[in-house]
Amino acid sequence: MKYNYFPLVVMIIVVLLAHESQIMTQTQAQSTCASTLASLNVCAQFVVPGGGAAPTPSPDCCGALQAVNHDCLCSTLRIASRIPTQCNLPPLTCAN
Numbered sequence: 001m002k003y004n005y006f007p008l009v010v011m012i013i014v015v016l017l018a019h020e021s022q023i024m025t026q027t028q029a030q031s032t033c034a035s036t037l038a039s040l041n042v043c044a045q046f047v048v049p050g051g052g053a054a055p056t057p058s059p060d061c062c063g064a065l066q067a068v069n070h071d072c073l074c075s076t077l078r079i080a081s082r083i084p085t086q087c088n089l090p091p092l093t094c095a096n
Contacts, residue, residue, distance in 0.1 A: 013037070013080050033072035039064040 043061035057065070081092045 012083055013076060033069060033076070036064075036068045036072065037076060039067065 040061070042064050043057060046057045046061055084090065084092050
């Protein structure tokens, strides 16, 4: 049986962002990464399953995504994809 971890991953990213925003000892790069990732909240309607997903991202969503540093986004996705395994759950796999 395949598990759909996408909603869990989205929730974990939001929690990580909230936690990141509370830590005052971050470097400027980390702070910038967290704040630009937080701006992706405007994409929630397009991303979160069951959230009344829009057929296409809004211009605000596209602008927010364009503003996120590539390394910041990739690092966050890599970290989030490892969490199920670290919780002794099957690895995260996604279909097309």
